[in-house]
Structures are given as C-alpha cells and as structure tokens.
Amino acid sequence: MLTLIHAPQSRSSRIIWLLEELGADYDIRYVSIRRWDGSGGPDDNNPHPHKQVPALLHNNALVTESTAVVQYLTELYPNSELGRPPGHAERGAYLSWLAYYAGVIEPSGSAFLGGLAANNPQMTKIYEEMCVHVIETLSKQPFLLGKTVSAADLLLASALGWMRRLLPESAVVDRYVETMTARPALARARAIDSKPDELHV
Numbered sequence: 001m002l003t004l005i006h007a008p009q010s011r012s013s014r015i016i017w018l019l020e021e022l023g024a025d026y027d028i029r030y031v032s033i034r035r036w037d038g039s040g041g042p043d044d045n046n047p048h049p050h051k052q053v054p055a056l057l058h059n060n061a062l063v064t065e066s067t068a069v070v071q072y073l074t075e076l077y078p079n080s081e082l083g084r085p086p087g088h089a090e091r092g093a094y095l096s097w098l099a100y101y102a103g104v105i106e107p108s109g110s111a112f113l114g115g116l117a118a119n120n121p122q123m124t125k126i127y128e129e130m131c132v133h134v135i136e137t138l139s140k141q142p143f144l145l146g147k148t149v150s151a152a153d154l155l156l157a158s159a160l161g162w163m164r165r166l167l168p169e170s171a172v173v174d175r176y177v178e179t180m181t182a183r184p185a186l187a188r189a190r191a192i193d194s195k196p197d198e199l200h201v
C-alpha cells in the first residue's frame, strides 16, 4: 500500500498529480507543516526527518525528497509513459533531469526569487546558466527529454505553476506550462487537493 504524507497546496501536491497520472492505488495522510506565513507547525504524524512533505510510505519503506519519490513511483509503475526504466534510451537523460531539478533548478531558482543571488556572482551565474539550459532545451523539443513527456516535466511544470517567475519571460516556457497544466490528471489532483475531507481522510 502507498501512503502519501501530504499538506495541501505544497510540494506534495505534485505527488498527487503523479499518483493520478500513474493510476496508482494510494492513501493520503494529511499532516500540518510550518508555513511561510507562520501558520501550521511540525506534525508528530509525519515520518519525514524534517517534518516536511512530500514523504511516501510503501510497505514500511519511507521515501523522502520529491525527486526520489518521483523516481521511486515511476519505477513502481514501469509501464507509465512518465518514467524511463533501466535500459530505456532516455534513461540517462531522465535521471539527469531529475537530479538537475533537485540540485540546480530549485536551489538556484529559490536563491534568485529570494534575492539571495543578487549579491552573489557565482549563484547568479548558476541561475542564468540554468535558465539558458532549460529554455534552449524547450525551444528544440516539446518536453525536457524530447518528444515525450516524463515525470521530470511534472516536477518542472509544478514549480512553474506555483511560481512562474522561476524562469524569465518566454513564449516557449508559457506554451510548455500550458501543455502540462492541461493534463487531466492534474485537474483530478487539484480537485483532491482542494477538498481534502471529501475525498480522502
């Protein structure tokens, strides 16, 4: 059994999106988290070592960090178009984009948005190189890996849906966000996220 440790409208919302894409059978355990506005707080019912979300429980195994959860789930459902199993021609690119999302896109984007990059030339360079790399990639092909969507796109699109300013103004990025956010699984995930008590306990 899969249990997602989730707080509404947070980074775990994108894992609901992924679970819906995969057609997975899952439960949601709602927890409170510390929010930026000072509300909420750590929840004893959350097994995450930092009391953050997402966290995933599967047969007593605990998986944390969005990209690890994404890789774990796409490997659990190897027939989904969103993963790239070992031996797949795009496996290297898939793992590279997952790691790049966690190691470069989110940290450099957060530093930029939080103003931390402003007086830090090294951080500014990493952020600017990241923007060029992502936009050049999406200018050549519809998705990060090429012609076919993957769960790496789900991570990037969810971040852009939440904070479009993560990347500079660009028609290519706008088209990408539009394509990704039109997916029916995202509409289902948003419905679940907005009405927690009705759909999951």
Ligand SMILES: N[C@@H](CCC(=O)N[C@@H](CS)C(=O)NCC(=O)O)C(=O)O
Pocket: 010, 011, 012, 033, 034, 035, 050, 051, 052, 053, 054, 064, 065, 066, 067
């Ligand atoms: N790198 C982590 C970040 C997780 C994270 O920051 N989650 C936020 C919600 S969007 C959280 O749980 N915040 C509460 C806290 O930090 O105490 C991941 O992607 O899984």
